[in-house]
Structures are given as structure tokens and as C-alpha cells.
Amino acid sequence: MKCRVCRQPAVIDLRRHNANFCAEHFVEHCREQVRRTIDHFKMVAPGDRVLVAVSGGKDSLALWDLLVELGYDADGLYLGLGIGDYSDESGRYAREFASQRGLHLVEVDLRDDIGFDVPTAAAVTKRVPCSACGLSKRHLFDRAAIDGGYDAVATGHNLDDEAAVLFGNTLRWNIEYLGRQLPVLPARAGLPRKVKPLVRLAEREMAAYCVVRGIDYQVEECPMAAGNRHLGYKEALNAIEASSPGAKSAFYFEFLDKASHLFANRAQTERDGLQACQSCGTPTPGEVCAFCRLVERTAGATPVELTVKAPPL
Ligand code: SF4
Numbered sequence: 001m002k003c004r005v006c007r008q009p010a011v012i013d014l015r016r017h018n019a020n021f022c023a024e025h026f027v028e029h030c031r032e033q034v035r036r037t038i039d040h041f042k043m044v045a046p047g048d049r050v051l052v053a054v055s056g057g058k059d060s061l062a063l064w065d066l067l068v069e070l071g072y073d074a075d076g077l078y079l080g081l082g083i084g085d086y087s088d089e090s091g092r093y094a095r096e097f098a099s100q101r102g103l104h105l106v107e108v109d110l111r112d113d114i115g116f117d118v119p120t121a122a123a124v125t126k127r128v129p130c131s132a133c134g135l136s137k138r139h140l141f142d143r144a145a146i147d148g149g150y151d152a153v154a155t156g157h158n159l160d161d162e163a164a165v166l167f168g169n170t171l172r173w174n175i176e177y178l179g180r181q182l183p184v185l186p187a188r189a190g191l192p193r194k195v196k197p198l199v200r201l202a203e204r205e206m207a208a209y210c211v212v213r214g215i216d217y218q219v220e221e222c223p224m225a226a227g228n229r230h231l232g233y234k235e236a237l238n239a240i241e242a243s244s245p246g247a248k249s250a251f252y253f254e255f256l257d258k259a260s261h262l263f264a265n266r267a268q269t270e271r272d273g274l275q276a277c278q279s280c281g282t283p284t285p286g287e288v289c290a291f292c293r294l295v296e297r298t299a300g301a302t303p304v305e306l307t308v309k310a311p312p313l
């Protein structure tokens, strides 16, 4: 197996590109994919300040590394979710990455700064943890970006993530979500621009990128992920990809090219119906936004001790 560029021994094969790469040219390939994505979707303009949502996992750390290497002005934001040892370790990886490279990491802790954590919110709302977790992440990333004067929030969603979400939304024909499933969402009153520069890179490629670049990351799955439907969708898509390389990428990018505009009106109508949350000012369809309602509901709740521990490092 030889590198497509230099004919030296390759470290990775990318079947959907019908190409193999050595370490050096694989890194170059990843940078090129991100550069093309940012240019094509006009994600970041020269001089923009970007806030990277950093979880301590491979995708977000690789994204931060790639943006910095490509010359973007990118700070990180780590949100402490209070998911036992898993969160403690994830925070450590994020801090280590930032301090080793002299980068600025903003930190927000759900329990200390807001008053609840993900396990407690899940118990109070009696819903899967990912529901309160996703809501909190979206709200607090937006708020930190606006407060810090950033132009865009960048998240580490990769091709596998986006294809799995699209698969789920298509299975149920979630029209509003399909209208919003774009790699860039423009800024609007009270909300920053959202960008996903890794959509051309697969999960396996991000793991390989971290190994090649010497990035230590949280390899454990979140212990609260059970019940997250996307894991099953990823498995289904991986089975299709194994027999038909490129199917995942075609599914996602052909949707963006040929079908996403069909759902755009619905998303726009939804956006037009939003008003400022009476409590925090975030655009919301009701009087008070879902995050402020969650803060209210969890106020005074006894913190839930997590019984499932992430395995030791
Ligand atoms: S798996 Fe769910 S609970 Fe865990 S970090 Fe992801 S969204 Fe949050």
C-alpha cells in the first residue's frame, strides 16, 4: 500500500477516495478537505474570530488543530457536563491540548455556573440525557460566542455524524430538521453563525489524524449515550459503506446539492415565528426558551450521583 502522492508506505487507505496516504500527505489531505469546505460554504471570512466547541474527543480537538494550522483565529470552549469521571477526563484532555499549544480555552461548568448537570437534568425531565445535554450545549455555545464577540461557533461534526442525523431525519421525514441540516447556518439576531468544517472527513479519519498529530483525546464513549439513536444509524450506514464505498458521502452531499433547498422554506417560516426569550433574549417560539425552562425545572433538584463510571485511562 503506497501513498498516492509520494509512493512511500501508506498509513491509511481511504476507499471512498480510492487513495492511500503516508502520514504527511494524510495530514495535508485533511487540511485540504477542511480548507475546501470552509471556502465552498463560506464558513469563515478573513479576520473572523472562531469559537471551537471542544469536548475533549477526537473530532473537536482535531478540528481545533486543523483550524489553527490553517491560520484561523480559533479559541476553544469546553463545557463541563457533570457526567462523572467521563467529564473530568474529557476536561483534562481539552486543557492539556490547549496548554501544550498555547491556545485559549474558555470554560463553562453546567453545575458550577448554571446550577445543574446532565444526569440531574435527565432525572428531572425524565427524558434521555442527550436531550438536556444537546439543548444546554447549543444554548451555552451560542451565549459564550455572543458574549465573547466571536463571529462563528465551529463544531466537530464529521461526515459520519451528519450522515447519521440525515438518516434519522429522513426515516421520520422531520421536515423542519431537514431544512436546517446545513454545514453552515448564518448568524441572526441573538445567535452566532454555526459552522461544521469537518463534514468532508469521516470518523475513522479523525481518529487517524489525532494519532498522526500526537493528539491525546477521550476515547471512551459517553456513559449516558445508551438510547442515543444515532449510534444505530451509524452502524447501519457503516454496513452500507462497507459494501459500497462512497455511499455515505453521496447520501449527505447529494442531499445538500439536490434536496436541502426543498425544505428551506419550512425552516425559514419557523425562524420568522421566533421572538426573544423573556428571560435571556434567545430567539424562541414561546415566551421563555427551552433552556431557561430547564434551568427553572432543575432549580433545587438533588444532584444525581452517576452510577455508571467511565473506565480508568
Ligand atoms: S452522548 Fe448524550 S449525554 Fe453524552 S455527551 Fe453526547 S449528547 Fe451529551
Ligand SMILES: [Zn+2]
Binding pocket: 003, 004, 005, 006, 007, 008, 021, 022, 023, 024, 025
Ligand atoms: Zn506521501
Ligand SMILES: [Zn+2]
Binding pocket: 277, 278, 279, 280, 281, 282, 288, 289, 290, 291, 292, 293
Ligand atoms: Zn431563555
